[in-house]
Amino acid sequence: MLDPGHNGGNGSHAAEINKQVPAGRGQTKPCNTTGTSTNAGYPEHAFTFDVAKRVSAALTAKGIKVIMTRQDDSGVGPCVDKRAAAGNSANADAVISIHADGSNSAGAHGFHVAYSSPPLNAQQGEPSTRLARALRDGIRDAGIPTSTYLGQAGLAPRADLAGLNLSTRPAALVECGNMRNADEAAAMASPEGRQRYASAIAAAIEAYLA
Numbered sequence: 001m002l003d004p005g006h007n008g009g010n011g012s013h014a015a016e017i018n019k020q021v022p023a024g025r026g027q028t029k030p031c032n033t034t035g036t037s038t039n040a041g042y043p044e045h046a047f048t049f050d051v052a053k054r055v056s057a058a059l060t061a062k063g064i065k066v067i068m069t070r071q072d073d074s075g076v077g078p079c080v081d082k083r084a085a086a087g088n089s090a091n092a093d094a095v096i097s098i099h100a101d102g103s104n105s106a107g108a109h110g111f112h113v114a115y116s117s118p119p120l121n122a123q124q125g126e127p128s129t130r131l132a133r134a135l136r137d138g139i140r141d142a143g144i145p146t147s148t149y150l151g152q153a154g155l156a157p158r159a160d161l162a163g164l165n166l167s168t169r170p171a172a173l174v175e176c177g178n179m180r181n182a183d184e185a186a187a188m189a190s191p192e193g194r195q196r197y198a199s200a201i202a203a204a205i206e207a208y209l210a
């Protein structure tokens with residue numbers, strides 16, 4: 001299951017995406033958000049959808065069945081709880097959410113992989129941490145630097161991400177980089193850069209499933 005973050009129609013449907021939904025651990029969160037963008041205006045939702053399509057194509061070519069939580073970049077949502085439910089109902093062997101960050105901290109750059117911690121079920125334990133490590137290793141081995149501002153060595157245990165908290169399947173979330181960093185923004189805005197991210201993520205997923 002590939003979960004490209006956000007959606008192109010979210011910005012024009014504030015009431016719908018601000019609706020509170022279950023987020024796990026007894027909490028609620030907004031259904032979804034608009035995401036971030038580069039300083040030049042290239043939006044996260046477009047980046048994540050394009051990368052997810054490229055990952056899907058690479059995995060499908062290897063005979064791996066891929067389902068995506070959204071089929072276009074013009075809709076609204078789905079809400080974070082519905083995204084988690086999609087992976088659960090599909091009994092997915094791995095659920096990978098694809099995002100990009102928007103930090104204005106000086107020099108902030110690099111990717112990190114989040115996973116639910118402390119785990120709320122068995123699949124959020126070793127299977128999810130193994131998935132997170134596989135993604136971290138694969139992306140790092142592709143020459144993409146780990147985050148200088150979040151997590152440690154490219155891994156970030158989190159208790160506040162609804163999609164991870166609500167998952168009953170192995171799940172992790174990749175923040176591919178910082179869209180406010182000039183170099184990473186340029187890479188994300190280019191087809192070649194997006195293909196580099198996608199190839200690294202696809203190879204990491206394939207390694208995890210092997």
